Amino acid sequence: MNQKNHIEEITKYNAKISIYNLVYKKFKIKWWAYIIIPPLLPTIASFILLFYEKESWIFLTFSLMIVFCGISANFLVTKIEVVIRTYYSYALIDNNKYNYSSFLEIQKRVLIDLLGDTLTKKDNLLFLIDKLSAQQNKYSYGLSVQTVVITISIITGGFLSKFLDYSTDMQDFYDGSRILISIILLMGFTVIIVDFFFVKGFVEQYIKNKNRLVRTLTNIYLDKYAD
Known part of the structure; x- marks a missing residue:
């Protein structure tokens, strides 16, 4: 495989190490139903009541929407913990919970498995970081x-x-x-x-997501070779 094709193949790993593919894609369909439907119902009800000029009831439906959003958010956190505990237990912190660093650790471990031992050597990592960094998008006002x-x-x-x-x-x-x-x-x-x-x-x-691969490669380098 030539250098260009090799780089192009590696850039595909950017999507594979997204939180969506690593965590959310492992959610069961019924979990998504429990997360989306409860806050959605009072939201729809609010628009219907507004259409029929039943403003006095909108406060109730709006309050229910806030409550259900809180319940759904808590359910989401719980199910993320279930997925991490099931597939990535190494990323859990001391109290068997997860935080932002847990996602970084998962991305790092998965990318190491995808790259293999050869591409995670010091010189190869530096080469990949340099080549992929040159492709990063910049936003200008x-x-x-x-x-x-x-x-x-x-x-x-x-x-x-x-x-x-x-x-x-x-x-x-x-x-x-x-x-x-x-x-x-x-x-x-x-x-x-x-x-x-x-x-x-x-x-x-969007740019952060596109540059996910470079950040993860940098984290691997820092973890393995930084003094």
């Missing part, structure tokens, strides 16, 4: 800012000339232009705020 600037320029250039054609006088043109520019600036500000507070989080999580 420049894209959003540039998009806003280009959009504003297009709208401004296209519509201000139309205002000039349809305006009865210059005052009418200035008034319409101020309104349009205010709307454009508000739209641009909204896009940047949404990007900063919402899109950034989703993108960073």
